[in-house]
Amino acid sequence: MRVGGQAIMEGVLMRSPNFWGMAVRTPAGDVDIRAERFRSVTRRNRLFRLPIIRGALSLGETLWLGMKALTLSTNIALGEEEDLSKKEIAITLFIGLVIGFLLFLAAPVFATKGLGALLGNSIENPILFNLVEGAIRIGIFMLYIVGITAVSKDIKRFFAYHGAEHKAIKVYERGEELVPENSHKLDTSHVRCGTSFVLYVLVLSILAFSLLGVTGWLYMLASRVVVIPLVAGIGFEFIMWSAKHQDSAVVRALTWPGLQLQKLTTREPTDDMVEVAMASLKKVLSMEEEARITPNEATSKLVI
Secondary structure (H helix, E strand, O other): OOOEEEEEOOEEEEEOOOEEEEEEEOOOOOEEEEEEEOOOHHHOOHHHHOOOHHHHHHHHHHHHHHHHHHHHHHHHHOOOOOOOOHHHHHHHHHHHHHHHHHHHHHHHHHHHHHHHHHOOOOOOOHHHHHHHHHHHHHHHHHHHHHHHHHHOHHHHHHHHHHHHHHHHHHHHHOOOOOOHHHHOOOOOOOOOEHHHHHHHHHHHHHHHHHOOOOOOHHHHHHHHHHHHHHHHHHHHHHHHHHHHOOOOHHHHHHHHHHHHHHHHHOOOOOHHHHHHHHHHHHHHHHHHHHHOOOOOOOOOOOEO
């Protein structure tokens, strides 16, 4: 059974084919575990399970569920209780998407156009323009990760829980008992990590955006917003395909940059953190067993 997950505040969210669960360390030192049934939109219609389409939809689901779990975990970690409405989650997610648009789409376009103007409009070739734009976008992403890590201890702990999530899943995938001791020999990378996914999307976007041409800035921004779901869908298919073919030297070479980038977004976790990640994973696995639901292999999971 394929599982996926992501780090949240002082805890880890895990997803199995039919359930999602989260475990959070409370201020008292206990582990708050919650779980519920989750039916992916990709399982509601055969069209939604088609390659690329399923990737874009799965990414949207992951963002929605991640935002909900992140906010809930923050309340638990602070010793508060507050239920979020779908409207509140939507507004928070919308604000995050706007910031992402400005930082990772708009800023690289304007920076590249500004650089071209300084050089006498010498960056007019679509391929050259998008190579420069893509390099700026990747640079912004890496600086963003390094910056937030440097200024926040909470982010460092968040990245440690990210490492704990990866280790728990790797122990499970190796068929070993879910105890922290079995994670000691494993590193904090995972081939299906969302960090690798972001890198693949950034690289693929260079190729896709090169086909759009270099015209007015409004067209360039709008066209990139339209194309991003397609690029994300392709990136999703690649990361799932590569996870199944790690025995190939070519595939390992292609995934190596993403695994290296994960060194920025993961930290070595403590056994207490791994314990929390494994508690979340055990919960969804036990619910799958109790429900006796046959997993739908078309529903893939991204390890964020």
